[in-house]
Amino acid sequence: RGYFVTANQPGETFAVVNVPGTANAIVNNDRNVTTNTQGQVLVPYLSAYRKNALILDASQAPENAAELLGNVQDIVPYAGAVTLVNFRTDTRQEFYLHAVRQNGKPLPFGTEVTDGNNNSIGYVGQNSLIYIRSETRPAQINVRLTDTGSGYCRITFTPDPQSAPLPCAE
Numbered sequence: 001r002g003y004f005v006t007a008n009q010p011g012e013t014f015a016v017v018n019v020p021g022t023a024n025a026i027v028n029n030d031r032n033v034t035t036n037t038q039g040q041v042l043v044p045y046l047s048a049y050r051k052n053a054l055i056l057d058a059s060q061a062p063e064n065a066a067e068l069l070g071n072v073q074d075i076v077p078y079a080g081a082v083t084l085v086n087f088r089t090d091t092r093q094e095f096y097l098h099a100v101r102q103n104g105k106p107l108p109f110g111t112e113v114t115d116g117n118n119n120s121i122g123y124v125g126q127n128s129l130i131y132i133r134s135e136t137r138p139a140q141i142n143v144r145l146t147d148t149g150s151g152y153c154r155i156t157f158t159p160d161p162q163s164a165p166l167p168c169a170e
Contacts, residue, residue, distance in 0.1 A: 021066030048079035
């Protein structure tokens, strides 16, 4: 969308790779072919009429980069083709919080976390650390209590961040 990508010596057949929200992703282990700040890169060397694997390594991407929803795509371009390759990413923000049950016990590990519309937005990790991906920080989240069968507990965010664990009310 309105961005310009270049390469030193593009071959006859090449690809424009789009990885939304992911800067500095390396393509095919070639440090000279990395995504720009908009997540785009020109891959200047493809073989026509053959399967070309495009493999992304996002280990050099910033911490706030989008999450890759797959890092490999195969393409078979025609000779002289410029192929647009879109990698799917999740550009929602990451949030972490520590929460416990009202009795102080940890939440069940691996439990799904949902928003107010029952959309899955994260999970409970070790030591009751909750990982969430959402457009904005939700006002409330629900945690399914699988070990008790009593349904859900709800965590309400406070305006001021706290260092103490947030209570999950059943």
